[in-house]
Amino acid sequence: MTPRVSGALLLLVLFALLATPPLATATATDAVPAQQTTGTPTPVAENTTFALQIQSNGDARWTITDTYALEETETEAFRDTGEEFASDDGGAVWLPAFREAKDEASTVTGREMDITAINRRYEVSDRKGQLVLEFTWTNFATVDGENIVVGDAFNSTDGTWFGTLTADQRLVVSPPPGYGVESAPSAVEDGKLVFEGRRTFEPGYLSVVYTGEQPSTQTPAQTPESIFSGISSVWLGGVVLMVLLVGAVGYMFKSGYTDGLPSVAGGSDDGGESSAGAAASASDTAASDDVDVELLSDEERVERLLEENGGRMKQARIVSETGWSNAKVSQLLSSMDEEGRIDKLRIGRENLISFPDEDITDFDE
Incomplete structure (x- = not known):
């Protein structure tokens, strides 16, 4: 077992790596051949992206992409470098540093961690080359019921091992599929946290909580094979019976069999007027309640649902009633809670979602 490095040493290693791209640290024998013959400088990464995809089991899939600008004469030389990068098990410069970081994080958190499923590949075009390192960091986040918490794996014995981004680097943290952001240190873009360099992270700053509440029952939408697929025999029989009944009544009116039937208005003129008035009133009431929900904003639709359900609902039921994704509902409700339009109680x-000042002491849904 290799000895554990101190947090300060690891921080120095990462600072060196963040400031120096993989090709720039290569030895003379590893450099691009064409650059040795033409005298052009060793290529320097234009930008580096650290993409972090959190998994529902707490693992994290890291993808580190170094992008290089290439001249037309450098394309083939970079392809040779990419082949060497992809085939060399120990040649990925970022990998040793992240293994050291994993050891530090495991010591601080007390969780057993590992770096697995390592993949190295490259992509090259006429003007651009990329070296891509992928790996899975197990137990990177903690799973707490329906919540996934990210943050403590960024810690080291001396603070944090991921303390800075240079001007040409960015960090992207993506949530697990089906999860929404419950809390985050900065604004969320399409469910993702995006940090652009140059910037420094204080210990504990990179902390995110995702929530994955789902409705109690979910039926995946399916495209029917025919116009009658999915319709039970009872419903189909009812439709046929209704068609026959309408045909029979139409035949009776056409043949004059309804002449002896009693008047719908009843036995007096007053009664007829009363019935007509009641029907008109009912029609007006129905028209006033008939609101096209497509014309409502998302916030107004949530408030309308609350009004229809006594001012309070469970979040999972709102997901079920609207048909929206759980992530969208979670972010929408958090925003409405911050604006004071609703209260969100765990x-x-x-x-439990309710209007402000709504009495929820007897909620038993």
Whole structure:
């Protein structure tokens, strides 16, 4: 087992790596051949992206992409470098540093961690070349019921091992599929946290909580094979019976069999007027309640659902009623809660949504 490095040493290693791209640290024998013959300088990465995809089991899939600008004469030389990068098990410069970081994080968190599923590849075009390193960091996040918490794996014995981004680097943290952001240190873009260099991260700053509440029952949407697929025999029989009944009534009117039927208005003129008035009133009421939900904003639709359900609902039911994704509902409700339009209360493993000042002491849904 290799000895554990101190947090300060690891930080120095990462600072060196963040400041120096993989090709720039290569030895003379590793450099691009064409650059040795033409006298052009060793290529320097134009930008580096650290993409972090959190998994629902707490693992994290890292993808580190170094992008290089290439002249037309450098394309083939970079392709040779890419082949060497992809085939060399120990040639990925970032990998040793992240293994050291993993050891530090495992010591601080007390969780057993590992770097697995390592993949190295390259992409090259006429003007651009990329070296891509991918690996899975196990137990990077913690799973707490329906929440996934990211943050403590960025810690080291001396603070944090991921303390800075240079001007040409960015960090992208993506949530697990089906999860929404419950809390984050900065604004979220399409569910992702994006940090652009140059910037410094204080210990504990990179902390995110994702929530994955789902409705109790979910039926995946399927495209019917025919116009009658998915319709039960009972419903189909009812439709046929209704068609026959309408045909029979139409035949009776056409043949004059309804002449002896009693008047719908009843036995007096007053009664007829009363019935007509009641029908008109009912029609007006129905028209006033008939609101096209497509014309409502997302926030107004949530408020309308709350009004229809006594001013309070579980978040999972809102997901079910609207048909929206859980991530969209979670972010929308968090925004409405911050604006004071609703209250969001955690009860057990679920969120209860209500209007402000709504009495929820007797909520038993």
